[in-house]
Amino acid sequence: MRTFLFINLLILAIINSSFSQSNFKTRMPGLSEDAPAFIAKSTLGDINFPDDYYDKWKIILSHPAAFTPVCTTEILELAYLQDEFKKKNTQLIVLSTDGLNSHIDWTKSMEEINFMDRGIMKINFPIISDYNYEISKKYGMIHPKSNDSRDIRAVFIISPDNKVRAVFVYPMEVGRNIDEILRTLTALQKVEKEKVLTPANWNPGKDYLVLSPESIKDIEKMESKKQSDLYSLAWYIWYKKAN
Numbered sequence: 001m002r003t004f005l006f007i008n009l010l011i012l013a014i015i016n017s018s019f020s021q022s023n024f025k026t027r028m029p030g031l032s033e034d035a036p037a038f039i040a041k042s043t044l045g046d047i048n049f050p051d052d053y054y055d056k057w058k059i060i061l062s063h064p065a066a067f068t069p070v071c072t073t074e075i076l077e078l079a080y081l082q083d084e085f086k087k088k089n090t091q092l093i094v095l096s097t098d099g100l101n102s103h104i105d106w107t108k109s110m111e112e113i114n115f116m117d118r119g120i121m122k123i124n125f126p127i128i129s130d131y132n133y134e135i136s137k138k139y140g141m142i143h144p145k146s147n148d149s150r151d152i153r154a155v156f157i158i159s160p161d162n163k164v165r166a167v168f169v170y171p172m173e174v175g176r177n178i179d180e181i182l183r184t185l186t187a188l189q190k191v192e193k194e195k196v197l198t199p200a201n202w203n204p205g206k207d208y209l210v211l212s213p214e215s216i217k218d219i220e221k222m223e224s225k226k227q228s229d230l231y232s233l234a235w236y237i238w239y240k241k242a243n
Helices: 002-023 069-087 100-110 134-138 178-194 216-223
Strands: 038-042 045-049 057-062 090-096 127-129 153-158 164-170 208-210 230-234 237-240
Touching (some): 038 090, 038 100, 038 127, 057 178, 069 090, 069 100, 069 178, 100 127, 153 178, 164 178
Parallel strands (some): 057 090, 090 127
Antiparallel strands (some): 038 045, 057 153, 208 237, 230 237
16 A cells, blocks of 8 residues: 555656646747736736836846845845936836745845845835746746746846846856846946947946947048047947047
């Protein structure tokens, strides 16, 4: 009898494992693709994405679990910089597969923590409960080889026209650099507005790149502006001085 029960339990475990892994074989949306729409409940009420934020940049950040140390430091760092994101017309949206009550309790707990001696901070962005994995599947946030029931640390930067403009993926053990996410957002907004490029390690206020010349005429035209706001390192590498 025990042998029969053990065999049945083993078969059930194999079936569940197979279902779990096949169920999450979903791909992340690629760059310039539409960000998948969803409706969800959050710590700040119901969300209809992207309609609720149609004229804004959006950043979606997934977390493995509430009440965990790495995730908590990330949320508190986001709270510290949330006004900077707001100035850039950007909505922060956080999610994990935990229940809504867990997220509410977690938020209350975090709002009592004096992180990095910065004082108590209010969390003014929503934390979504994706308990049924609907959003995680759409965005490819479950990587079964890493964990078959918890989100990885993913970041999606999404433009006002709902196109995915940047994607970051971090392992569960490594916290994200929120300054780098803010820097990338700033670079994307500059690229979008001015049709320019940003070089390696670019930061706001630094010189940036312009499109390479495509003809001798273009080179001559750019050469004539060398003494103004343009300079080159090679015929195909042209910088513009920051204002």
